[in-house]
Amino acid sequence: MQLTAEQRDILAVIRDFVDAEVAPHASEFDHRDEFPEEMVAKLKEMGLFGITIPEEYGGLGLDLLTYALVVKELSRGWISLSGVVNTHFMAAWMIQNFGTEEQRRSYLPRMATGELRSAYSMTEPHAGSDVQAIRTRAVRDGDAYVIDGQKMWATNGLRAGMVMLLAVTDPEAKPQHRGMTAFIIEKEPDVHEQPGLVVPPQLQKLGYKGVESTELVFEGFRTPAASVLGGQDGLGRGFKYFMAAVELGRVNVAARALGLATAAFEAAIKYAQEREAFGRPICDHQAIQLKIAQMGTKIRAAELMVLDAARLKSTGARADLEAGMAKFFATEVAQEATLEAMRIHGGYGYSREFVVERLYRDSPLLILGEGTNEIQQTLIARRLLERHKI
Numbered sequence: 001m002q003l004t005a006e007q008r009d010i011l012a013v014i015r016d017f018v019d020a021e022v023a024p025h026a027s028e029f030d031h032r033d034e035f036p037e038e039m040v041a042k043l044k045e046m047g048l049f050g051i052t053i054p055e056e057y058g059g060l061g062l063d064l065l066t067y068a069l070v071v072k073e074l075s076r077g078w079i080s081l082s083g084v085v086n087t088h089f090m091a092a093w094m095i096q097n098f099g100t101e102e103q104r105r106s107y108l109p110r111m112a113t114g115e116l117r118s119a120y121s122m123t124e125p126h127a128g129s130d131v132q133a134i135r136t137r138a139v140r141d142g143d144a145y146v147i148d149g150q151k152m153w154a155t156n157g158l159r160a161g162m163v164m165l166l167a168v169t170d171p172e173a174k175p176q177h178r179g180m181t182a183f184i185i186e187k188e189p190d191v192h193e194q195p196g197l198v199v200p201p202q203l204q205k206l207g208y209k210g211v212e213s214t215e216l217v218f219e220g221f222r223t224p225a226a227s228v229l230g231g232q233d234g235l236g237r238g239f240k241y242f243m244a245a246v247e248l249g250r251v252n253v254a255a256r257a258l259g260l261a262t263a264a265f266e267a268a269i270k271y272a273q274e275r276e277a278f279g280r281p282i283c284d285h286q287a288i289q290l291k292i293a294q295m296g297t298k299i300r301a302a303e304l305m306v307l308d309a310a311r312l313k314s315t316g317a318r319a320d321l322e323a324g325m326a327k328f329f330a331t332e333v334a335q336e337a338t339l340e341a342m343r344i345h346g347g348y349g350y351s352r353e354f355v356v357e358r359l360y361r362d363s364p365l366l367i368l369g370e371g372t373n374e375i376q377q378t379l380i381a382r383r384l385l386e387r388h389k390i
């Protein structure tokens with residue numbers, strides 16, 4: 001695929017940054033579960049928090065395809081770093097597309113610099129795939145809404161100064177989703193307790209470390225009525241807005257999977273040429289060659305699907321099927337590639353001294369997040385059945 005000169009320049013800068021400052025240190029940060037302050041400062045400096053925000057609001061104004069390629073490169077270094085940007089990017093996209101002009105002017109310039117970073121929160125302890133079952137309530141009280149309820153798995157939930165939040169404003173609505181509204185919640189960053197909101201200590205995870213995932217416990221939290229995304233028109237439209245962002249997120253997760261799988265492949269093909277067994281490099285053994293061939297082929301196929309979905313989505317066309325297929329395929333490839341890379345490393349793959357151990361722990365998130373791959377397949381099947389209806 002032909003990239004523009006601008007896309008090539010941006011990717012070269014990101015690739016150099018990842019090779020010099022991310023990849024060599026990512027596992028140390030992962031093992032300490034430490035937030036990468038300096039790497040994030042560099043992302044801010046490069047303008048990546050405003051990558052898709054239009055220039056008139058202070059962003060770089062780049063398209064989704066460029067964003068997907070940048071996400072792939074960041075994830076090749078460490079998926080947690082792309083996780084710091086991901087929820088922010090989705091919230092900014094929602095404000096840009098569904099917010100009022102006043103909201104765009106108020107939030108996007110601060111988001112573009114990274115001064116204001118956003119989380120994105122719909123999941124609750126009892127409701128993940130079944131988003132319509134959420135219970136967090138927002139009740140109008142004068143010129144404010146009062147939020148009560150518990151959110152789960154809010155990535156960037158502690159350090160973010162803003163949360164794009166889905167809450168129920170009309171519990172009687174039928175269907176349920178018409179009673180849901182998106183709120184732009186401003187909060188104190190890096191604070192565990194503030195009036196009406198407790199952010200408990202971060203959840204302990206298998207991988208995807210460094211970036212925090214938290215619960216958010218709202219109890220009488222007041223947010224101005226003006227914080228309804230889209231203003232008065234946004235009432236009852238929150239579910240629709242969040243689902244549109246999730247579709248976008250799928251291209252993004254697919255790009256992350258591609259970056260992760262590429263990192264596993266690069267580690268494996270290097271090791272296969274360095275390690276010797278039975279008097280020759282292990283890459284001379286056919287069993288290892290089969291793995292290399294399969295990894296390389298599947299990663300290439302995933303790459304083409306991700307580019308196809310990102311390009312289609314960038315044009316504004318309907319891309320749910322392509323985005324869903326790319327997410328499903330690329331994340332399964334990443335899962336497989338990280339295990340195969342570990343097998344190629346033999347016992348050393350199990351050691352924390354080699355990168356494949358981290359890649360192996362990081363990959364399952366991608367098959368679970370942004371819609372599990374089971375749900376993903378049911379959506380793909382539904383669309384295929386519509387398209388091929390007899």
Ligand SMILES: Cc1cc2nc3c(=O)[nH]c(=O)nc-3n(C[C@H](O)[C@H](O)[C@H](O)COP(=O)(O)OP(=O)(O)OC[C@H]3O[C@@H](n4cnc5c(N)ncnc54)[C@H](O)[C@@H]3O)c2cc1C
Nearest residue numbers: 120121122123127128129153154155369370371372374375
């Ligand atoms: C590290 C991490 C970060 C996250 N970050 C965020 C975030 O920033 N914001 C946010 O809102 N959420 C976030 N999530 C939540 C994530 O999106 C959900 O965990 C995910 O959607 C699955 O929901 P669940 O965990 O409740 O699983 P469940 O919905 O309980 O599913 C359990 C199992 O049942 C299957 N299943 C459920 N319903 C069906 C069905 N109809 N057909 C077939 N199979 C079905 C699922 O596929 C899965 O295998 C994050 C999760 C993790 C692990």
